[in-house]
Amino acid sequence: MYRKTTPWPLAKLKDHPLQAKMFGDVNDVELDILAADIEANGLKHAIEILPDGTIVCGHQRVRAARKLGWTTIDAVVRADLAEAGEAAIAIEFVKDNLLRRQLGALGKARCIQQLIETAKKFYVDTPVGDCGANIKDTIADRLGQSRRTVNRYLQVLKTPPAIQNAFDASHLSLVEACQVAMMPEKAQLAVAARIEGGLDPKKALKEAVQANPNPRATDQAFSRLIRAIRRDLPHLQEHEEKISPRRICYSVETLEQACGLFQELLNSKNCEDS
Helix, strand or coil, X not given: CCCCXXXXXXXXXXXXXXXXXXXXXXCHHHHHHHHHHHHHHCCCCCEEECCCCEXXXXXXXXXXXXXXXXXXXXXXXXXXXXXXXXXXXHHHHHHHHHHHCCCCHHHHHHHHHHHXXXXXXXXXXXXXXXXXXXXXXXXXHHCCCCHHHHHHHHHHCCCCHHHHHHHHCCCCCHHHHHHHHCCCHHHHHHHHHHHHCCCCHHHHHHHHHHHCCCHHHHHHHHHHHHHHHHHHHHHHHHCHHHCCHHHHHHCHHHHHHHHHHHHHHHHHHHHHHC
């Protein structure tokens, strides 16, 4: 989408109030590299600002331009964001930093958390933005992620520091770190202690999963089994005689185990009812 750019005096620009708290500035070496690139190739992307000169996107480009001695810089004035309100501004601000900055996995998780907290200050039980979804759905959409992924990032932030550090160092994937987050607190601390003791994070997780089966995963497995039975049972009952005897013999052990499990579940239900 094309937006008109306007030469804007650098002296009349000001940082977004969340810039220092959430992201800070790149180091001097990175700034020098950015300035050299802009000097050689020009400004590839105009900065985005509010009508009052508050920078929404492009804090480091502004720093580089000042380093080069520029007095003005091309800017897109986002009156639309100013009209949409503080939550929309915050979302665009964090989105730009998430997409343009080389943030680590943990830094991205913290940004998402901060973004949600910021949005909630302006919208309580009200959709954020114009998509008609709740805060997490809107943020996920703006960041090009699924809501499940956004939730996973938030779950990682609830794990012990050793787990978060392993995730940030790519020793644990997002899914694996969330596996730890789903464990009881005692089990999480045990995994963290083993990682701090020098055990490979993936191995520590594998051992913990074997020792602490996830109740949710068990419920999900049972739900999948019930769905499969509901889907296929009517057909099997109607065509029972067509099932190959050889296939039945091959599956006897599994069928007997299933019968035993179902009987135990039914007995447990009867005990509760009585």
